Amino acid sequence: MQPFNYKKARQAENAVALVTPDAEASYLAGGTSLIDLMKLNVQTPTELVDINPLPLSKIEMQSNNLRIGAMARNSDVAYDAIIQKRYPVLSEALLSGASPQLRNMATVGGNLLQRTRCYYFRDTSMPCNKRVPGSGCAAIEGYNRIHAILGGSDRCIATHPSDMAVAMVALDAVVQTRGPNGARSIPLVDFHLVPGETPERETVLQHGELIIAVDLPASPNASRSHYLKVRDRASYAFAMASVAAALDIQNGIIRSARIALGGVGTKPWRAYDAEKALLNQPANQAAFQAAANAAVAGAKPQKYNGFKVELAKRTIVKALTTVGGMA
């Protein structure tokens, strides 16, 4: 691991002021993504600003929102009573991710900014446009079983690995930041970028911009919601396909739907076409199947991940069936 300078920040302003002027400086939250990649020399910051002392770990009701502080630990968010009751999909997504030890360290802000698990990205001896722009993509011609079928480009097909972000995208979450140019509110659907020509640019965040909190708006769908994650082993593995689904059903008719996908897209994937297909339809298998077909209509599978198209569809149908059956 490269040596680095270490500082603790006590206030948000102080943290922003420390990171902004130095291109090689980085925030350090739980460390579970950053330290992992520093050990592999994939990330080599020369200055770490530890933001653990910042008072940003509260989960609190505001007038129209639930505000989750950026430093709230994944385990605290998952077991929070309000979240379990009103946003079960978020609690389930968090509990399906990583292990209890990691969830005790991982924070909301860090989880949104964790890097891809593409094994070529993590191996500095391989070409990777995300790690070294212009060096090529080892996955497109390589073993791409875990890669994306939605949102890829001819530069990069890596998936975004977060489960939490998938649930939050379905819940219309808004990211609150503070940066060198003041405060911003960014809808989470617009926060992550598809790779396009610039896979090294993963979010709209500017250097030095600090995530302060994530807001979840009050929603009629949210209490009737579910996260379904399919993976290679029963627990403690990243998603091959996952679905966050929320439905508002009145007299058997779907009045509004929220669907987001994980493990298949280059960013946490909001499935707008699937939602449209469900609107004003009876909550039955035919409608769920039509939504699943719509969700993967634009899919571009690679040599080794063609199975993800069918897997995503079945996962969507199963998740919607579960939500449709909720009292």
Add this chain to the structure above:
Amino acid sequence: MKFRLRRRRLGQLMLVSTVAATFSSFVEKTVAQTSATKTTPMLKSSISETMQVTLQVNGTKHSLQIEPRVTLLDALREYIGLTGSKKGCDHGQCGACTVLVDGQRINSCLTFAIMHTDAAITTIEGLAQGDNLHPMQAAFLARDAFQCGYCTPGQICSAVSLVNEGHAKSDDEIRELMSGNICRCGAYPNIVAAVRDVLEGKKDAAV
């Protein structure tokens, strides 16, 4: 017989990988040493070599002079001499390095020692009260919940935390909430039994 053979093979594999790891870390060190002088101009001159870090481990304060990049696991094992916590994967994937920080289980390999100067750290060495084993240690012994024992300190620390968290009610939930601790020997059924014993006995697993 078959089993014996397999174990021996595992032993050989371990030896090979240890040798390989030692060799590569040796290479890394020599490379680092030579490149340190060569690349100094690239690194910012202000990068401090070592800092004074005080850790409170099992009730005792330890003052260390270490670089910020020393992980909590390496600080415990290499600097304080508490070798109970094990290094398996060094990447958060196996749980062998699990310790308790302010009563909560974490992977000590994915966190820097310097981040925990205000915390109370408990390792496997801190669980027993003198000669009295912690109830979870006793349950692991009673249930024969280990073979080679390499994952055991992490399993026990994790299990102690699991009981305190209070979320596991069934065997399935125990399995799910112990999933961050991998056991190469496959002692899982007995580990679940040991954790269940402590849960059901409602023995106080708090530390």
